[in-house]
Amino acid sequence: MLDTYAIIAEPSRRRILDRLLQSDSSVTELVEELGLSQPLISKHLRMLRESGLVRVQVKAQHRIYCLDAGPLAEIDEWLSAYRKKWNQHVDALVEHLDRRKLSKEESAK
Amino acid sequence: MLDTYAIIAEPSRRRILDRLLQSDSSVTELVEELGLSQPLISKHLRMLRESGLVRVQVKAQHRIYCLDAGPLAEIDEWLSAYRKKWNQHVDALVEHLDRRKLSKEESAK
DNA sequence: CAGTTATATAACCAAAAGGTTATAATCGCT
């Protein structure tokens, strides 16, 4: 089974998740709205189900899929160690631009 | 070229990033510390370089690689839409446990 | 200059993954 990182690496699966973020959905709805073949959608949904990112509710012959964002927390945690780094980066950039702005103002006097 | 999602989907590449998070490193250091073959490390480093997650500093025959967390911000942004969802989930869980605790306390009286 | 060290790349292989087509299973409806 694929881990959460591999699951969200696939663009179509991210589209499915993004769609489910809006509202629960049946398979047919996903097929129509995402423009992917039904077997492909079902295949991706199976993976999403197995990795715990979606849950199913059986309604007669329909399956209503709903999002469970829980497993994404793992990735968020992993990212947290890097968050300060790119802030650092942006901070450095902002500082750089500030200095540039300052020296421009200086030379404008 | 692989996008940032696909890049971090690979466990060995995450290990490289995690290592570079601690400090800059040469290829040989990475090979020794991660226990992967040199060509494989070089291959991963190339991908990481192409996706902008690392930068190289040439020091004679050595290449010092350093982390650039910038591209990870994209994933962080994508996750942000889901963050409220799993908080919601955790909140619901906490609430559930609270209710259980309350009813236990009730019945204990 | 010869040999050693550090790194990248090429060629190759096996396994996995995304996608398709065809088919099965299940339920509601008439």
Next chain:
DNA sequence: AGCGATTATAACCTTTTGGTTATATAACTG
């Protein structure tokens, strides 16, 4: 019971990918 709709699965193909082995390149070292 029979039919259409909904979903899952099986079988298959092609491309990609992680990994290995072998080789090239380049710089330091004695």
